[in-house]
Amino acid sequence: MKGLKDKAVIVTGAARGIGAAMARGLAEGGAHVAVADLRKEDADAMAAQIVSAGGKAIGLAVDVRKRASVRAMIDATVAAFSGLDVIFNNAGIAQVKPFLEISEEDWQTVLDVNALGVLIGMQEAVKTFQALKRRGKIVNTASIAGKQGYEPLAHYSASKFAVVALTQAAARAFGNQGITANCICPGVVATPMWKLIDQGFQEHGLSKSPEEAFNTFAASAVLGRPSQADDLVGVARFLASSESDFMTGQSLLVDGGMVFT
Ligand SMILES: NC(=O)c1ccc[n+]([C@@H]2O[C@H](COP(=O)([O-])OP(=O)(O)OC[C@H]3O[C@@H](n4cnc5c(N)ncnc54)[C@H](O)[C@@H]3O)[C@@H](O)[C@H]2O)c1
Numbered sequence: 619m620k621g622l623k624d625k626a627v628i629v630t631g632a633a634r635g636i637g638a639a640m641a642r643g644l645a646e647g648g649a650h651v652a653v654a655d656l657r658k659e660d661a662d663a664m665a666a667q668i669v670s671a672g673g674k675a676i677g678l679a680v681d682v683r684k685r686a687s688v689r690a691m692i693d694a695t696v697a698a699f700s701g702l703d704v705i706f707n708n709a710g711i712a713q714v715k716p717f718l719e720i721s722e723e724d725w726q727t728v729l730d731v732n733a734l735g736v737l738i739g740m741q742e743a744v745k746t747f748q749a750l751k752r753r754g755k756i757v758n759t760a761s762i763a764g765k766q767g768y769e770p771l772a773h774y775s776a777s778k779f780a781v782v783a784l785t786q787a788a789a790r791a792f793g794n795q796g797i798t799a800n801c802i803c804p805g806v807v808a809t810p811m812w813k814l815i816d817q818g819f820q821e822h823g824l825s826k827s828p829e830e831a832f833n834t835f836a837a838s839a840v841l842g843r844p845s846q847a848d849d850l851v852g853v854a855r856f857l858a859s860s861e862s863d864f865m866t867g868q869s870l871l872v873d874g875g876m877v878f879t
Pocket of ligand 1: 630631632633634635636637654655656657680681682683708709710711712731735759760761762803804805806807808809810811812
């Protein structure tokens with residue numbers, strides 16, 4: 619893809635699900651991709667898959683909640699690919715809890731990965747872009763839950779509103795250096811995360827069968843089907859490429875038509 623070839627890109631949470639699809643798609647578009655995840659073995663396997671398909675990739679361990687770990691991920695990427703052009707802060711977790719049962723610990727667990735993890739990823743990437751004197755790009759994964767609060771996912775929704783806010787604030791903070799920040803808001807995507815959400819619905823007696831919650835939520839997409847991780851690849855390539863250079867601070871809903879803003 620134009621403006622993507624040979625770009626050095628990190629995707630966090632890329633061992634599976636949406637991140638894996640993005641990493642594969644970006645590499646197919648010519649980017650050099652660091653596949654970073656808490657699950658190091660799976661990240662390595664995903665990177666190996668990309669390499670055997672003719673792409674350029676490395677697998678890296680990262681815990682996005684830990685600044686030193688994020689720093690090491692970025693430094694390893696800069697060393698492997700001679701720089702950094704784009705970071706996808708995509709790693710995230712979900713937890714199903716009825717509103718009145720969300721504890722302080724639940725809040726901390728979800729917000730640590732989904733909000734603090736994104737803040738740290740953005741900060742360390744910007745410092746790197748500045749040191750390298752590059753007009754880097756930040757692409758965060760928010761959600762339709764970053765546009766509307768969903769029950770029983772209130773703390774998850776709050777974490778995704780935080781991602782939208784961080785994206786807007788960074789766009790304002792670093793636009794004068796040519797650094798952009800945008801986010802992607804997926805809808806209901808068939809990934810391992812939704813298997814866990816479905817389980818959570820059942821455990822709390824909110825659904826009766828596997829995939830009932832998934833199907834109920836997905837049914838509101840006007841395009842008439844749930845999303846697959848590959849549905850997010852086009853927009854990921856666009857936001858990583860120079861085709862999107864004049865866009866910043868935006869949250870792009872890619873949800874098959876669930877939420878209109
Ligand atoms: N699946 C959906 O319907 C959906 C919808 C909207 C937004 N999202 C968001 O998209 C992103 C990816 O979701 P997914 O469905 O692919 O999830 P997933 O659970 O399938 O994959 C998430 C990946 O993130 C990794 N991860 C978790 N915590 C981490 C940490 N602390 N450090 C590094 N890596 C970590 C996991 O190991 C896993 O490989 C998340 O931010 C999620 O909130 C998903």
